[in-house]
Amino acid sequence: MNKKLLITAAILGILGIVLGAFAAHGLEKLLDVKAIKSFETGVRYQMYHAFFLLILGGTSFISQKTKSYVLILVITGVIFFSFSIYGLATNALTSFDFKTIAFITPIGGLFLILAWAVLLINILKTKVH
Template identity: 45%
Template structure:
């Protein structure tokens, strides 16, 4: 599970840099201000959670059930949250918005919240 967290943290970090540059340069010309802000939100959340995954992968054994669940929440949450935003903004800018992605974004956000809750549980559990 440690390697899983480190690989996905690294992959999400790499893609956040690529997508951020793509958004700042190529998409700036075709996106509205609201679309660009939404896209940037996806990139920011992706990078934040890439760093969290790396931190967890380098500092925890990630061998308990709730620690594994925490990592899965972060990985799946980033994928659902950020990538649905990318899909919504890219298709919206071309006039054919994939509305089915709309409900996926909050589901991803809920998984991210769950990952943070499990991290708090992990940290507090060590002191009780």
């Protein structure tokens, strides 16, 4: 499980850097400042959760079952939250109207919150000092 967490963290981190660079250098002439800031919000939350998984993968006092739940919640949350923001921010550049799926953005945010809550509950239950 730790290897899965670390691999997922690395993939999210790589994609976050690539997408962040794309926003800064590839989209600056195509989108307005508000859309780029929105895109960067998606990148920022993706990177936060890459670091989250990286740290979680290095812990030994969290159960593997909890790590598995957190991993699923984070992957789903990042896809729903960050990737929907990427679509919404670049909506003017595509033929697909990402506004039709905008409702998944807050659902993704909820999944990310739940990932942290599951971790907190598990830490509170753990008898490690």
